[in-house]
Amino acid sequence: MATIGFIGLGNMGGPMAINLVKAGHNVKAFDLSQAAMDTVVAEGGNAAASAADAVTGADFVVSMLPAGKHVQGLFQTGDAPLFDLISKDALIIDSSTIDAATAQSVSAAAAERGLSFIDAPVSGGVGGAVAGTLAFMVGATDEQFAKAKPILDVMGKNIFHAGQSGAGQIAKACNNMLLSILMTGTCEALNMGMKNGLDPAVLSEIMKQSSGGNWALNVYNPVPGVMEGVPSSNDYQGGFQVDLMYKDLGLAMDLSQQSASSVPMGSAARSLFSLHKAKGNGGLDFSSVIKLYQDQ
Ligand code: NAD
Structure with a gap:
């Protein structure tokens, strides 16, 4: 079982993180909203003290945030970029719906630092997130896709490899x-x-x-x-x-x-x-x- 840092526990991210917990993974969950954190912790997730805490030592990092500026700020350009803390062996899976150009640029910045960042937005709504039947559209290399698939299978039913970085978006x-x-x-x-x-x-x-x-x-x-x-x-x-x-x-x-x-x-x-x-x-x-x- 993997250690998964999960950031963004809203309408979609909350139930997605809970499905990972139910599958037996060690989920280190973080959201700016305490109420969102409480929901996931009540189902067995571990409360992370910060986004930095959530990603430290994680095998996978999953993000489910509102828009491109949140994703880019958190990982790459903010005051305390998570790229500074994430292990080179980890895979970062961003499931937020953001613009393809930002997804490609964050992925390229990750690659420059020896990190691996893929786009994997979803379809299926809150019902699909709760039921674990989401469709994932993944932009990644073959190797990254193969690594992500077992984790995405827990949260979704149809996992598509759309193409290279940005293709999922x-x-x-x-x-x-x-x-x-x-x-x-x-x-x-x-x-x-x-x-x-x-x-x-x-x-x-x-x-x-x-x-x-x-x-x-x-x-x-x-x-x-x-x-x-x-x-x-x-x-x-x-x-x-x-x-x-x-x-x-x-x-x-x-x-x-x-x-x-x-x-x-x-x-x-x-x-x-x-x-x-x-x-x-x-x-x-x-x-x-x-x-x-x-x-x-
Ligand atoms: P939401 O607003 O319910 O959840 C977003 C969460 O991110 C919030 O809980 C917020 O507190 C948290 N957040 C924002 N910035 C953060 C930060 N820096 N650190 C930690 N947490 C932070 O939104 P949602 O409905 O869960 O949607 C998330 C993404 O999924 C969006 O990109 C949306 O377009 C996409 N999406 C939504 C649906 C849907 O049916 N709701 C379906 C498919 C895709």
Whole structure:
């Protein structure tokens, strides 16, 4: 069993760290939030006194932080960079969703110091993190991927080797842009059906079994009451926040610009989430974007 320094125990990182504990690993957990720390310690994780304490002597370091600036600051450019403390034999697995350019630059800075840093963002939401069924999209060398796989297998069900450094973040940006398009499209169709007198549950079932079927209709219906156990049936609490989807769409737009890829559908979805966020809905689950249509 490995010693794993885990930094960032939020909605996603907390349950991911707990799954590593349950698999028998020695998890040294750290978060700026004491409440987040308490949740993991209650399940058998060891409370680290600081991020530095968490990574010292670790075989693996896993980070699950909000954005690129947090990852770069913590490991490379902050006042007390963790790169100064991490063992050369350790593997650093960053599962945060960040921009590919930062992931590549932090990985290159690690390599210059003889350290190993890979990007391994996830899909599957909080439910997938709790159940240990996340999809991991990994940007790494073959050797790094082989080393990470047994650890990722504990937290996920589908572990993909997307390519070299940064490739995991590129795959994640593509996936989340598509997710935003299919969620807004599903909201648009459901709203039109409801405005024309259809029962959203009946319409959802029809589209699910027809050519419009998609992930939102199958497992994440945006209309309250159609599906149990999803954020829409819980006042859009929990799940994947509008703020995070907006961040991910920003990453997708940057990527499209850098590569001159046209993304008219992604741009339209981003505008809708931007408007929805501006109306004060940033903390709600992203399926709440259906309110934009209903408010009109
Ligand atoms: P979160 O805000 O719940 O958790 C982030 C945690 O990082 C917080 O607990 C915060 O205190 C901690 N943190 C920030 N800076 C820190 C530092 N310097 N040292 C220690 N801890 C620090 O966010 P989340 O929902 O868990 O998302 C984390 C990442 O996963 C994001 O990049 C997000 O885009 C991505 N993601 C989220 C979901 C989802 O459904 N929530 C799904 C896939 C990917």
